[in-house]
Amino acid sequence: MAHPGTHSPRLWVWLLLVVVSRTVEPVCGVWPLPQQIQQSPDRYSLSPQLFSFTYGKDSAAQTGCSVLDAAFKRYFSIIFPDFTKGPENGLRYWRESKPFVLSVSVKSRGCDGYPDEDSDESYNLSVSDGQAVLRSVTVWGSLRGLESFSQLVYQDDYGSYFLNKTEIVDFPRFAFRGLLLDTSRHYLPLHAILKTLDAMAYSKFNVFHWHIVDDPSFPYQSRTFPDLSSKGAFHPFTHIYTQSDVMRVIEHARMRGIRVVPEFDSPGHTQSWGKGQPDLLTPCYKGDVPSGSFGPVDPTVDTTYKFMERLLKEVKYVFPDSYVHLGGDEVSFACWQSNPNVRKFMGKMGFGKDFTKLESFYMESIMNMTAALNKTSIVWQDVFDYHERPRSKYVVEVWKQGCYLCEMRRVTKAGLKVILAAPFYLDLPIPTHSWARYYIIRPLAFRGQNMSAKH
Amino acid sequence: MAHPGTHSPRLWVWLLLVVVSRTVEPVCGVWPLPQQIQQSPDRYSLSPQLFSFTYGKDSAAQTGCSVLDAAFKRYFSIIFPDFTKGPENGLRYWRESKPFVLSVSVKSRGCDGYPDEDSDESYNLSVSDGQAVLRSVTVWGSLRGLESFSQLVYQDDYGSYFLNKTEIVDFPRFAFRGLLLDTSRHYLPLHAILKTLDAMAYSKFNVFHWHIVDDPSFPYQSRTFPDLSSKGAFHPFTHIYTQSDVMRVIEHARMRGIRVVPEFDSPGHTQSWGKGQPDLLTPCYKGDVPSGSFGPVDPTVDTTYKFMERLLKEVKYVFPDSYVHLGGDEVSFACWQSNPNVRKFMGKMGFGKDFTKLESFYMESIMNMTAALNKTSIVWQDVFDYHERPRSKYVVEVWKQGCYLCEMRRVTKAGLKVILAAPFYLDLPIPTHSWARYYIIRPLAFRGQNMSAKH
Numbered sequence: 043m044a045h046p047g048t049h050s051p052r053l054w055v056w057l058l059l060v061v062v063s064r065t066v067e068p069v070c071g072v073w074p075l076p077q078q079i080q081q082s083p084d085r086y087s088l089s090p091q092l093f094s095f096t097y098g099k100d101s102a103a104q105t106g107c108s109v110l111d112a113a114f115k116r117y118f119s120i121i122f123p124d125f126t127k128g129p130e131n132g133l134r135y136w137r138e139s140k141p142f143v144l145s146v147s148v149k150s151r152g153c154d155g156y157p158d159e160d161s162d163e164s165y166n167l168s169v170s171d172g173q174a175v176l177r178s179v180t181v182w183g184s185l186r187g188l189e190s191f192s193q194l195v196y197q198d199d200y201g202s203y204f205l206n207k208t209e210i211v212d213f214p215r216f217a218f219r220g221l222l223l224d225t226s227r228h229y230l231p232l233h234a235i236l237k238t239l240d241a242m243a244y245s246k247f248n249v250f251h252w253h254i255v256d257d258p259s260f261p262y263q264s265r266t267f268p269d270l271s272s273k274g275a276f277h278p279f280t281h282i283y284t285q286s287d288v289m290r291v292i293e294h295a296r297m298r299g300i301r302v303v304p305e306f307d308s309p310g311h312t313q314s315w316g317k318g319q320p321d322l323l324t325p326c327y328k329g330d331v332p333s334g335s336f337g338p339v340d341p342t343v344d345t346t347y348k349f350m351e352r353l354l355k356e357v358k359y360v361f362p363d364s365y366v367h368l369g370g371d372e373v374s375f376a377c378w379q380s381n382p383n384v385r386k387f388m389g390k391m392g393f394g395k396d397f398t399k400l401e402s403f404y405m406e407s408i409m410n411m412t413a414a415l416n417k418t419s420i421v422w423q424d425v426f427d428y429h430e431r432p433r434s435k436y437v438v439e440v441w442k443q444g445c446y447l448c449e450m451r452r453v454t455k456a457g458l459k460v461i462l463a464a465p466f467y468l469d470l471p472i473p474t475h476s477w478a479r480y481y482i483i484r485p486l487a488f489r490g491q492n493m494s495a496k497h
Numbered sequence: 498m499a500h501p502g503t504h505s506p507r508l509w510v511w512l513l514l515v516v517v518s519r520t521v522e523p524v525c526g527v528w529p530l531p532q533q534i535q536q537s538p539d540r541y542s543l544s545p546q547l548f549s550f551t552y553g554k555d556s557a558a559q560t561g562c563s564v565l566d567a568a569f570k571r572y573f574s575i576i577f578p579d580f581t582k583g584p585e586n587g588l589r590y591w592r593e594s595k596p597f598v599l600s601v602s603v604k605s606r607g608c609d610g611y612p613d614e615d616s617d618e619s620y621n622l623s624v625s626d627g628q629a630v631l632r633s634v635t636v637w638g639s640l641r642g643l644e645s646f647s648q649l650v651y652q653d654d655y656g657s658y659f660l661n662k663t664e665i666v667d668f669p670r671f672a673f674r675g676l677l678l679d680t681s682r683h684y685l686p687l688h689a690i691l692k693t694l695d696a697m698a699y700s701k702f703n704v705f706h707w708h709i710v711d712d713p714s715f716p717y718q719s720r721t722f723p724d725l726s727s728k729g730a731f732h733p734f735t736h737i738y739t740q741s742d743v744m745r746v747i748e749h750a751r752m753r754g755i756r757v758v759p760e761f762d763s764p765g766h767t768q769s770w771g772k773g774q775p776d777l778l779t780p781c782y783k784g785d786v787p788s789g790s791f792g793p794v795d796p797t798v799d800t801t802y803k804f805m806e807r808l809l810k811e812v813k814y815v816f817p818d819s820y821v822h823l824g825g826d827e828v829s830f831a832c833w834q835s836n837p838n839v840r841k842f843m844g845k846m847g848f849g850k851d852f853t854k855l856e857s858f859y860m861e862s863i864m865n866m867t868a869a870l871n872k873t874s875i876v877w878q879d880v881f882d883y884h885e886r887p888r889s890k891y892v893v894e895v896w897k898q899g900c901y902l903c904e905m906r907r908v909t910k911a912g913l914k915v916i917l918a919a920p921f922y923l924d925l926p927i928p929t930h931s932w933a934r935y936y937i938i939r940p941l942a943f944r945g946q947n948m949s950a951k952h
Contacts, residue, residue: 105723118734268560279573284566
C-alpha cells in the first residue's frame with residue numbers, strides 16, 4: 043500500500059513493536075492453542091540437574107508404564123536440548139539450585155494398549171513454583187500434557203531455562219487429527235516415517251493415515267501374498283516394508299499416542315497390485331479383444347472377493363487400530379465398460395449402464411468383510427456420493443475440492459462420521475503459495491453440524 | 498634388521514609382491530574363515546537390478562519369516578552399497594544383464610523364536626553361474642550364510658559387482674561367541690548398542706553379554722524396583738534403559754541371531770545398587786561404629802534374598818535368553834570383616850574366618866533361585882575358585898590373566914562349561930599395542946579338553 047520511495051508509517055509501527063516487545067516478559071506459546079490457558083509473568087528457573095518427572099501417588103500408572111517411562115526419557119532431552127552436549131553446559135546450571143518436579147497422574151492405566159477412536163486425550167496442567175502437576179484420564183492425555191509442558195520451557199540469552207506460572211485445561215477439538223503419507227508414489231525409508239511420527243507428536247496429531255499402496259508401487263510385504271511386493275514394489279528388497287518394519291512404525295506411533303490407520307485403496311488405484319496377483323484386475327478390451335492393459339479390480343469374479351477377504355484378514359492382525367481405510371476413490375469406468383464379462387455381469391445384476399452401482403456393489407462387499415472382522419471402514423467420499431443411503435455404518439473422508447462443507451453436511455445428515463481432508467492438501471498451497479489458508483479453515487462451518495461431525 | 502641407510506632386500510620382495518598381486522584374480526576372504534571353503538578363479542558378474550533372494554521350494558521358512566525377510570532387505574543394501582545412491586549408479590549395471598538368484602532353504606522354521614545355546618548355526622553355501630544355494634538347519638544358520646555371501650561380493654574399479662564360484666561348508670567352532678559391553682562405567686546410548694550389534698553380526702558373534710550395571714551406575718530401569726535407576730543411574734531420565742529400550746535391543750539382536758545375556762553382578766560391584774535399595778549393602782564399620790560407607794551386598798539378612806528373588810524374576814521375564822550372568826567377581830572382604838553382624842553370622846554358620854565360604858553361600862543361594870526360574874547361571878571364575886566342588890551346574894567365565902588355560906582345565910575337569918574371556922580384553926592390548934596377540938590365542942590348548950569345553 044505504501045508508495046515506493048517513501049517510508050510507510052506502518053514500518054514505524056512495526057519497529058516500535060519490536061522495541062516494545064523486548065521489554066515484555068517472554069510468555070511462550072503452546073501449539074495447538076489449548077482450550078484454556080492462563081499464564082502470568084511470574085517466571086521460574088529450571089535446572090536440568092534438579093528437574094525430575096515423577097508419578098503422582100494416586101496415579102494408576104507407575105514406573106513400568108512403557109509409554110510414560112519412555113516419554114519421560116524422550117521429553118527430558120526435548121525440554122533441555124543442550125543438557126547432554128558437554129560438561130561446560132552442565133556446570134552453568136548449578137547457579138540455579140532449586141528443584142523442580144513434574145508430577146504425572148493418570149486415572150486409568152492402559153500403558154500396554156493402543157490409542158483408538160474413543161481415547162480420552164484431555165489433560166490439566168498446573169505449573170507453579172518448584173512443581174507442575176499434570177493430570178489426565180489416560181496415558182495418551184499425559185503425552186499431550188508433556189508436549190505442552192515442553193513447549194512452555196524457554197531459554198534466555200545465557201542458555202538458562204525458564205517457564206512461567208501457567209494453568210492449562212485442554213482437550214482436543216477433533217478426535218481424529220490425521221496426517222497422510224503416501225508411500226506408494228514415493229517410497230519413504232523407515233527412518234523418514236519414524237521422524238514424521240515425531241513431528242506429528244509435536245503438533246498433537248493422533249492418526250497416521252498410511253496410504254501404503256497405490257498404482258505406482260506396493261511396498262507392503264504381505265505374509266499371505268508375498269508376490270504383491272516382490273513384483274509390485276519399486277524394488278522387491280530395498281523398497282518394501284517388512285512385517286518388522288510395520289511393527290516398528292506401529293510401536294513408535296503407540297509410544298506417541300498415534301494410531302496407525304492403513305489404507306488399502308481399491309478397486310481403483312491398484313495397478314501395482316495386478317503385478318503380483320494376476321487375475322485381480324479387469325482386463326481392458328479394444329473392441330472384441332483384450333488390449334493388454336488392465337483397469338480397476340474386477341468386481342465380477344469370486345476370486346477377487348476371496349483375495350480381498352484374505353488380505354483384509356491379514357491387515358486385521360497386523361494393524362491393531364479399529365479403523366481400516368478401504369479407499370474407493372477415482373474409479374475410472376472406461377475399462378469396466380470395455381469388458382464384455384463386466385457388461386454381462388451388469389445386465390445380470392440389473393445395474394443397467396450405471397457403473398456407480400457396480401462400484402457400490404464391490405465396496406459394500408468389502409465393507410461387510412471389514413465389519414465382520416470387527417473393524418470400521420473409512421472410504422473416500424466417492425463411495426458415499428454414489429450411494430447416499432448407506433446400509434452400514436462407515437466413515438466418509440471428504441477429499442474433493444469445491445464445496446466440501448456441502449459434502450460434510452450431506453454425510454453428517456446421513457448419520458455417518460466424516461473426516462475432512464479436502465482443504466488440507468499440503469501439496470496444493472494454491473492459488474499462491476500461501477500457508478495462511480490452512481489456518482483459516484472452519485471445518486464445522488456448515489448448517490446442521492452436530493457432535494457426530496466432530497469426528 | 499636392515500642397516501640404516503641401505504635398502505633392505507625385504508623391501509624389494511615386498512614391492513615384487515605388490516606387482517604380482519595386481520595380476521592375480523581378486524578372490525575375497527570370508528571372515529571368520531569358514532570350516533571349508535573352495536573358490537575358483539571363475540567369476541560371475543552381479544547386477545543389482547537382476548539380483549534376488551528367494552526361499553527354496555523345500556524351505557520350512559517362506560515369506561512372512563520375520564528374521565529372513567528383514568535380513569534380505571538388510572543384506573541387499575550391504576551387498577550393493579551404492580545401489581540406492583542415484584540413478585547414474587543404477588544405469589551402469591544394465592550392461593550386465595544376467596539374473597542371479599540366491600535361494601535360501603531352512604529345515605526348521607522357528608522364525609519367531611530366539612537364538613539360544615543349542616541353536617544350530619551351520620550352513621552350506623554353493624555359488625555358481627547365475628545362482629547360489631544356501632542351506633541351513635535354522636534361520637540363524639541362514640543369517641551366517643547371508644553374511645558370508647555378502648563378503649564374497651566385490652567391486653572392480655568401475656563399480657561393477659562380481660563374485661567367484663565358491664563352495665562353503667561352515668559351522669562355528671564355538672557355540673558361545675560373545676562381546677561384552679559395560680554400560681555402567683560409561684552409559685552407551687541406545688543407537689550405539691544397536692550399531693555394535695550390527696558390527697557383531699558382520700563377524701558372526703552370537704552373544705551380546707550386557708554388563709548392564711556395576712558400581713558406577715545402574716542404568717537398567719526396573720519395573721519392580723524403579724529406585725535402582727532413578728537413584729543409581731548417572732541420570733534418572735536420560736542415562737537409563739527403559740523397558741522399551743531393552744526390548745529394542747533384544748529384537749535388534751534377535752534379527753541378527755544374537756542372544757542377549759544380561760549380567761547383574763553381585764555381591765560386589767554393587768555400589769550403585771545401594772542408592773536405590775537402602776538396606777541391601779553391608780554397612781562397613783570403623784571399630785564399633787558404622788563408618789558411613791558400604792561394602793558388598795549383605796549376605797546375612799533375609800531381605801537381601803527376597804530382593805534378589807524379585808529382581809531375578811523380573812530379569813527372567815524381560816530377557817528371553819536361557820542364561821543369566823550373576824557376576825560374583827572381585828568381592829572385597831574387608832567391609833564384611835568389619836561388620837559385627839556379619840562376623841556373628843559367620844560364627845553361626847561355622848564359616849570360621851573364611852569369607853570365601855560366605856561368598857559361596859550367597860552365590861549358591863542366588864544360583865538356586867536362578868535354576869528355579871529355569872535359567873542357567875554364568876558366574877565369573879572367582880565363584881568356582883572358592884568352591885571347586887559345585888553342587889549345581891553353572892557356567893564359569895574365566896577372566897583372570899595368568900594361566901587361564903590351567904583354569905580352563907580345572908573347570909572342565911569339574912564337569913562345568915566354561916567361557917574364556919581372560920586373553921580377550923580389548924582394552925588391554927599389552928605389552929605393546931599389538932593386535933596380533935588376539936589372533937594367536939588357542940583357547941583349547943590345555944590337556945583334557947573335550948566337547949564340553951567347546952562351550
